[in-house]
Amino acid sequence: MSGNSELAVETLELGRRYGRVTALEGVNLRVTKGSYFVLLGPSGGGKTTLLRLIGGLVRPSAGRVRLHGRDVTDLPANERPTTMVFQSYALFPHMSVARNVGFGLALRRVAKREVRERVDRMLDLVGLTGYQERMPHELSGGQQQRVQLARSLVLDRDVLLLDEPLAALDEKLRKEMCFELKRIQEQVGITFIHVTHNQEEAMTVADRIAIIASGRLIEEGSSREIYEHPARRFTAEFIGETKIFEGTVEAADGARARVDIGIGVIEVGNRDANVRVRDAVSISIRSELLELLAPDETASAAMQSVPATYEKTIYLGLTSSHRVRLPDGAEVGVRRFSGARGTARIEPGAQVRLAWHMEDARLHTS
Amino acid sequence: MGGVPVAAGSWRRRVFGEEGLVRYVFLLPAAFMVLCFAVPVGLTLVWSVFKRTQFWMEPGLTLFAYETFFTSARAENFAYAMVHAAIAVVVSFLLGFPIAVFVRRRVPVSIQHRVILLFILPFMISELIRVFALRPVLARHGLVNEFLLQLGVIDEPISAILFTPLGVIIGDVMSFLPFMVFSGFLAMEAVQRYVFEVCDDLGAGALHTFKDVILPLAAPGIFAGSVFIFVNGLGVGLIPNILGGPGAVNAGSIVFESIVALDFPLAMAISAIMIVTLVALLWIGHWLFDLTRVLEPIS
Amino acid sequence: MLQDYRNPWLYRGMWVYLLLLVGALLLPVFYTIYISFNEHGFGAQIYDFTWDWYRVMLGNTQIIDSLRWTLGLGAATVAIAVPMGLIAAKHYKRTRHKLVLVTLMLAPLFVPADILGSALLVYFKNLNRACNWLADTLGLEWIRTWFELGFGTALVGQVLWTVPYAFIVILITMSRYHAQQTEAARSCGATGWQAFWRVEFPQIRVGVASASAFVFILSFNEYTRTNLLKGGFDTFTTVLISHMFNTGMSEDSYAMAGTVSVISMLVVGGVLVWSLARVERLEREARAAATPLGSA
Known part of the structure; x- marks a missing residue:
């Protein structure tokens, strides 16, 4: 025993x-x-x-x-x-x-x-x-x-x-x-x-x-x-502030997967999750790893992005949460240190892009 | 890092451990109550249909005892006793329940229990002594009459208190009123104080607060107290014996007299009627109000 | 506070009413004690203080004898009813059949004395007959007297009468105990027994002590059940009542009633004052805890 x-x-x-x-x-x-x-x-x-x-x-x-x-x-x-x-x-x-x-x-x-x-x-x-x-x-x-x-x-x-x-x-x-x-x-x-x-x-x-x-x-x-590196969607959601996208796999190989999330198609690393085509998956990104790109900025090659509408900024002390709305109606917060510059001058209602580095997104099957 | 304490011998665990024999000790009180309470009380129903013999009874199936009871003056007296007990319930409610509400609503929480405990003192002195002591108080030359005469309220001592139904009702109320205060308060304790503040805040009048909030919330306690007073008013034979006039009886005194007269089936028949009445009342009460709510504050 | 806007006279009036009601409930008792010290007894126009009636009472060997039985019965009732109430309360905390247990433990409160007393009387008489029959036919002489009316049967009647009070008082005290302390003791290496005796019992001791006092007083005051089940001996209350019914209210019966009341009031009052003083101390401690002496 x-x-x-x-x-x-x-x-x-x-x-x-x-x-x-x-x-x-x-x-x-x-x-x-x-x-x-x-x-x-x-x-x-x-x-x-x-x-x-x-x-x-x-x-x-x-x-x-x-x-x-x-x-x-x-x-x-x-x-x-x-x-x-x-x-x-x-x-x-x-x-x-x-x-x-x-x-x-x-x-x-x-x-x-x-x-x-x-x-x-x-x-x-x-x-x-x-x-x-x-x-x-x-x-x-x-x-x-x-x-x-x-x-x-x-x-x-x-x-x-x-x-x-x-x-x-x-x-x-x-x-x-x-x-x-x-x-x-x-x-x-x-x-x-x-x-x-x-x-x-x-x-x-x-x-x-x-x-x-x-x-x-x-x-x-x-x-x-x-x-x-949370493996499970629950963990990603429970810990910290996280944006979750739900979607279906369109194409996948050992390194990457292309996922249709309704408001666009994004690419995400597939080394750990190892998903296959037509799998229902979710993708999580920490809110402090999200970025807002002004309409005139373009995303670098390593970045993924979706369109969004800037709404307002909520001051939280150490950090501020910049709230944007996605085309499907979901609200997303982007966290930045309150002292940081860059996004503060965007007008409410402006069209922006919500972006992140591909390696910061996690793919979950459960 | 020694860690593990020496494990107790396994026989000791088998006897004294959580799953050892000792856990059956916890069943003893319930076993005692079943053997010495539930069984004899339940058997009254059986014994009530036994045949009466000269000094005892023998097994049989006869309703003779019930017939004796219902065709004699006892049934009528029993009915009167029920009316007196019911009046005692109402009077106790009117006198005692406002105390329970007052203490719960207006008295600071820290001393509420102390105030309620004031009623323990009279409750703990033998009801026998208190009933006995009512005699000199209510008698023709007793305290009440002397006091009223001194005040000049009356010219003649009132002799119609002691040895009348009024005396019996006074005896019931004096004996059992504290129970209405206790069970009323216990029920009110389940009501959070903020409920009253909400009532005040919403501007509910006193009548509405009482009718729509206090009464429904305290109903189980009121009911438990009422059943207690009713059944005891009907069943404690000493009160009519000491305070009632000649022929004043209730279930308790009839039972006692039947025992003295060695008519055991009759005594058992009346006991059975009382037990069935009690069970029926409690069952109705439980069905209507869920009497377990009375016990919420302690569990 | 909304209370501040209320009619203060109504508040005071309720207090006066409350105290008057308690006074009224106690009045007959005090009046009896008062009469018991009057040389001329009840109804006399003059009042001369005397101890005579108590002296008469104490000179009566029947009464002294009955007092011995009363105390013995009281002690035995405490010895059985209080542990039983404690075990039942412990059981109540753990069992899933709470309603059954609580009904069983509290039901004797609701059955009037004469009814329960005579049911038990007939029960014991039947058991006694059965034992006699067994003794005669099977030669089991030693069981012949098991259920003969006497001290044992009166004790059963008294335990049934007092156990609900012991149960409730101990259960109320237990409700203030945090079961987590038992778990803490267990995880420090205590067995179930050790956890109970060293941690839980010291904290519910007040409840057990008050329950003991209440049970003793209830037993001391009990008449109807004892009278039906006692068999040969007499207790203080049965002597008192038989005095009353046989010779009317003699002066020494006032002295007896006075004795019973004074003892009851002293014991119950003592317990109340003691336990209230304890509650007071605990509350003071709780307030002290709210303003700690040192900071973390």
Whole structure:
């Protein structure tokens, strides 16, 4: 029954149903030892269920879970080499910070002095030195999450599971805590699996990201791969701001495909997707990789373009979104740094061209 | 990176683990309620058709007990008791429900529960003692009469309170009114406070707010409270015994007297009538209002 | 706030009405206590304070004896009804058959004392006959007295009467507990038991304690069911009622009623004050949490 021991977590066709509702189905996940792994996806997509299945808080209705090559499917949470940090309300309100952090050690009957030393060391690590005697209600949200982190890390388990640990914090604090989490993970070197619906949070902390939606594992890769080369249309749409064109393949070879998107025919690279003629496909382009060409400008040979009508510019602070309307009625935003020049002088209603470099467009069959 | 704690022995998991034998402990309360409550209460229907013997009863199929009940003065008294219980329900509603609404709407959220808890105190003192204590209050030379005489409202003590139907109704209301406050409040708790602010904002008058918003939302609670008061008013035999006049009875006291007279089938027949009435009322209520809504705040 | 525009007199009037109503509900009890301290008893024109009636009461061995039974029955009822309410409340949180369970647990509230008492009486008499028959025909002597009317049967009656209250009180306390803490404890290595005893129980202890007090008082005050099911012994309330029906309202029955009321009020009032003080503290803590001492 032993699997690959280089993997901290391995799930095989893992699934969970609640009555007639399927929360998760057929998930095969592989997490390398010592990596910071993020499960990212929309609310209700099943990512928390997956985390709880790994942690042993929920029993799978199908499939197996292996931790470090050992099958743990039938073990409850307290007998697995995992530990978990929750969204909030998970500190024991009737215990001081020190007793919260030392809870798991006290259960194992570790000597009091050793408990104290290890608790102090952990509080040090999470930056809460001197908070031992505080009660949970005397801490801010961020501090409470640090205590939870210490409570889990002090146990020296191999895998730390974090269930939306920063969701209850405000924006600024969340950014700070992201860097903290990353630093702590690098320092202790154990595997972190972190669930979130926040892309920025995911990008900040992750070595690798898995996209979970509709109870399935959509795709998995490094942050850069997920953002720049999404294989699946869902990923492209879910992450960042993306324009999707739907169309049918007119001609294709190993390198390129010509796709009819209704308002024109465009060319796109076909190395990864490998589509064939008459396939229904979608093409995704990140909004910051789109460009607007004034009527008098001509596109370079490497660029694809479609006609559009310029409508208005929406100021968003760091960036601005230049809105254009395509002949089929769809509205598209083109993102530029607000300071950048070039498109600001176009009059509303002017005919322009929406253009992009061919290699920036991704071809998806699903 | 030691990690895994020592796995508990498998026999311990088989007994104490989530899927071990210990989970059957959770079925014990329900099993107790079935064996010591549902079964005896259900069996009253069976025993009510048994034959009466001198000291006990023997299996049989006879409606003699029901005949005895319906052809004697008991049936008429029972009907009166129902009327008295119904009046007690109405009076309790009129006196108690406004409290539930007032507390939910106007009292600051942080002290609402405390105010409602004020009604726990009288509720927790034995209804026996409270009914008993009404006697000196309502008696000819009792507190109420003395007070009214002092005020000069009356010249003669009113003797028509104690040992009359009025006394019984007062006893019912004094005993069970807190329950109307509790269940009314519990139902109102399911109503978010912003609902009232919306009503005020839309300029709904007090009457409209009450009729179109409060009443439908609190209906399950009102119904639960009403059924409780009605059934207990009909079934607690002590109240007519202590406060009613000679011959004042209700289902409870008839049952008790039948037991004393060793007429067990009769006692069971009246119990059965009460149980069927209760089940029917609750079933109708559940069908009309979904009584589980009363419990929403706690689950 | 819209409240600011309302008629303040209506608001005050409702408060006055509310307090008057509570007062009216309590009035007979206080009046009884008042009479119990009058040397001349009920209806006298003069009032002389005395402890005599309580002395008479305490001198009555039957009453003292019944008090012992009452306390024993109360303790046994607490010992059974409270754990049962707790287990049922735990079960309620996890079961899918919530409606069935809650109906079963709360139904005894709706069945009047005389009805439930006599149904149980006939039930136990039947079981007793069956046991006697088994003892006679099969020689199983040891089961002969299982269902004889007595302490055990009265206990069943009292547990049925009190368990709904224990269930509700504990369930309400549990609704404030975050189940996530149990999961956190489990993922820190606690078994289900350890998570319950070390994390959940300390937080619902107030509910369990109040439930115990309420159950004890309800048992202490119960009359009808106990009277039907008790068999040979007497409790405080059965003595009181038989006094009343046999000899009318004698002065020492006022003292007995006074005793029951004062004990009830002390216990219930004590529990209320204690649990409210606790709620107060928790709220203070919640406010403190809103303004943290240090920043992250």
